Amino acid sequence: MTQRLVLHEDPCSGNCHKIVLTAALLGLPLERVQYDITRGETRTPEFLATVNANGRIPVLQVDDRFLPESNAACWYLADGTALVPADRFARADMLRWMFFEQYNHEPNVATLRYWLHILGEDNLSEAQRGQLAAKRAAGDAALALMDEHLATRDWFVGDGATLADIVLYPYTSASGQGGFALGDYPAIGRWLARLGKLPGFVAMS
């Protein structure tokens, strides 16, 4: 790949770490431009006009084109490599876990970390407080499903690490900051350790 790759990111974001981790495991150089989402730096008119009209990071810049959505950026980097299975069913099954991550995992596991660890419980709105119990239950359900799946497997799909493992890693590894008890999920613990030993692995800043 001879393109210029620039990651527009907030280093506290697990969604950004997915892309950093994918690039690191593939040995791809990434330039990095940092924003602080708690200061609204991704909602400025300039950001909305040039980087992402959706006002969110991460965004992967490929030369002069911009690709929002963390899992799509990981796919772009890994397309054609061993991190995306060559088998048709396995490739779709990997995407199944990537959609699970965005629908069942991130809105619960990552959101509780953001609310409780980054914003702080005292600063939550009434509407946010009203969702704490439901997000706790849904986050634990997502972790329990992962733990059950990993009880008999080393990786989510097939015999080696794929993007399914990479995109589920950051917010699972940081879930203790959202009040989740990773000790309740021993297969997840073994999988996190396994992934942390892959050549090129980098931890979240």
Place this chain on the structure above:
Amino acid sequence: MTQRLVLHEDPCSGNCHKIVLTAALLGLPLERVQYDITRGETRTPEFLATVNANGRIPVLQVDDRFLPESNAACWYLADGTALVPADRFARADMLRWMFFEQYNHEPNVATLRYWLHILGEDNLSEAQRGQLAAKRAAGDAALALMDEHLATRDWFVGDGATLADIVLYPYTSASGQGGFALGDYPAIGRWLARLGKLPGFVAMS
């Protein structure tokens, strides 16, 4: 494809319609097994043990293997066809809109339809009522982003329909049932009409 394809579905679900629509546009025969999610038919021990441990439909069965997550099922059916772009950036950009659909669109646009049209406003919990305003605002933001994108394009990615269009179609076309005013989004209206004219198109039951 010589495999047996069985869709485990609830015909009221837009997530199921995505898969029906993909198969119809590709001319693939689908067997269909129906469940009523409002009666808990996807949470029975048998369903959890054989079809999907996550207790959700749709699930695409390919011979004796089961693939949850609607967008992953669409990918499986369309992989290698014109509904998935051959260009690397365009393929990732299509996935970008598919992740947007699951993260920004479905939890707001589809959930309000489910709460207001299927469950009924009088039957909502206090916690659900507390989220109505936020989901209305987030759903309108998702529709506005789509409308802005489509103002200068016929399709989400490239020059023809892709899975990005197909997965965004069902809940956008049904968004009036969730109280959204599609008349406010003229480019979306033109795009819905355009998609409805594709050869093989089938509407939601």
